[in-house]
Amino acid sequence: MSPILSQLYHDGLMEAVSVEQTSVFAAAQQFARIEGILPAPESSHAIKAAIDEALMCKETGEEKTILFGLTGTGYFDMVAYQKFNDGEMSDYIPTDEELQKSFDRLPKVDL
Numbered sequence: 001m002s003p004i005l006s007q008l009y010h011d012g013l014m015e016a017v018s019v020e021q022t023s024v025f026a027a028a029q030q031f032a033r034i035e036g037i038l039p040a041p042e043s044s045h046a047i048k049a050a051i052d053e054a055l056m057c058k059e060t061g062e063e064k065t066i067l068f069g070l071t072g073t074g075y076f077d078m079v080a081y082q083k084f085n086d087g088e089m090s091d092y093i094p095t096d097e098e099l100q101k102s103f104d105r106l107p108k109v110d111l
Helices: 003-010 021-035 041-060 074-085 096-104
Strands: none
Touching: 021 041, 021 074
């Protein structure tokens, strides 16, 4: 993670969230219909989180400025959008054991 993002996270000025892939693409399509921009999947994660935050504020009545980064374009990942639209996309969450196997295969780096 970049030093700036790490510091913002450390200072509590931003937070990390995890969202399911299918809900990310649903939010991306909603954004595309409303804004006329097909976002790249990586930006769509931020869009989903921003929508969720806005809905929470609507529910609680809290006024908040919500900022997210829109980068790239979804035109370069049309296969992913096609899989979502065809119902072929699934939400896969690796287990702790699967993650550990991957971590164990990472090269050791001396700092």
